[in-house]
Amino acid sequence: MLSCKQVVDRADHLLAGEMPWRQRAGVFFHLVICVHCRRYLRQLRVLLAALPHLRPRATEAQVDAVMARLHQPDAADSSAADAPREP
Amino acid sequence: MELSLDDMDALLPQLRSGDADSFRQLVARYHGALVGVARTFLRDGEAEEAVQEAWVSAYRHIARFEGRSSLRTWLTRIVINEAKMRLRRNGREILLNVATVETEPLADRFDAGGHWAQGPQQWDSQSPEALLEERDLLDCLRRTLAKLPTNQRAVLELRDFQGEELDAICNMLEISASNVRVLLHRARTQLFSVVDHYQETGEC
Numbered sequence: 001m002l003s004c005k006q007v008v009d010r011a012d013h014l015l016a017g018e019m020p021w022r023q024r025a026g027v028f029f030h031l032v033i034c035v036h037c038r039r040y041l042r043q044l045r046v047l048l049a050a051l052p053h054l055r056p057r058a059t060e061a062q063v064d065a066v067m068a069r070l071h072q073p074d075a076a077d078s079s080a081a082d083a084p085r086e087p
Numbered sequence: 088m089e090l091s092l093d094d095m096d097a098l099l100p101q102l103r104s105g106d107a108d109s110f111r112q113l114v115a116r117y118h119g120a121l122v123g124v125a126r127t128f129l130r131d132g133e134a135e136e137a138v139q140e141a142w143v144s145a146y147r148h149i150a151r152f153e154g155r156s157s158l159r160t161w162l163t164r165i166v167i168n169e170a171k172m173r174l175r176r177n178g179r180e181i182l183l184n185v186a187t188v189e190t191e192p193l194a195d196r197f198d199a200g201g202h203w204a205q206g207p208q209q210w211d212s213q214s215p216e217a218l219l220e221e222r223d224l225l226d227c228l229r230r231t232l233a234k235l236p237t238n239q240r241a242v243l244e245l246r247d248f249q250g251e252e253l254d255a256i257c258n259m260l261e262i263s264a265s266n267v268r269v270l271l272h273r274a275r276t277q278l279f280s281v282v283d284h285y286q287e288t289g290e291c
Contacts, residue, residue, distance in 0.1 A: 039207050
């Protein structure tokens with residue numbers, strides 16, 4: 001039987017859908033009887049779904065600045081950040 | 088609420104043909120998130136500049152982008168390369184591997200047998216939308232994010248803000264999969280414990 005700490009430690013694995021079925025079954029068996037771990041997983045999902053929205057969208061001024069930069073004649077000539085190899 | 092970060096890939100044909108309006112849409116969609124990634128490594132002003140530089144690079148090369156990764160992933164790689172180059176140029180180095188001495192944020196919540204000694208609070212906000220309505224909590228989360236160690240923040244940014252796959256994160260940050268998992272777990276549990284504390288006390 002998994003402990004609560006083990007369930008919490010494995011939560012990221014579980015949420016990523018990467019957990020083998022045997023381990024997943026162990027977690028689900030624990031969740032059936034543990035209200036705290038059910039709550040932890042449910043609320044962790046809520047938090048993770050909210051996180052990307054903490055980041056403010058770019059302002060018009062930021063977008064304008066980028067677009068203006070694209071057409072500067074010396075743009076990026078000194079940059080080493082060329083397009084990376086695609087995997 | 089927009090939850091997909093990959094919807095801009097539909098614009099690829101226009102982007103490859105150099106359509107400025109489409110590129111503007113791309114910038115509007117991703118710039119904020121990319122600045123968030125750059126801020127993990129660089130100071131605010133420098134992060135903005137690095138992302139601008141990355142956009143120039145992307146604009147120059149997008150016709151050759153073959154779509155083997157998502158546009159978002161491709162852009163994120165360019166930003167990280169630019170950030171690393173700037174750090175190297177200034178003789179700065181970032182250590183991204185795991186420091187073993189840190190304690191787990193939720194460690195004191197378990198008893199010796201690994202069971203919850205104090206379980207999580209029942210949060211008032213039971214949906215992402217409700218959580219995002221809590222202005223004080225969001226400020227608190229932003230402050231917590233800013234204080235996270237660089238390695239934890241980098242992994243969290245890439246995984247939970249940008250939605251990158253673990254393999255891609257290992258490649259971008261040049262750290263092992265096990266390190267990525269440990270860092271992600273620490274960052275997530277730190278944020279979880281902050282929200283949990285806020286729900287219990289109303290304070291950050």
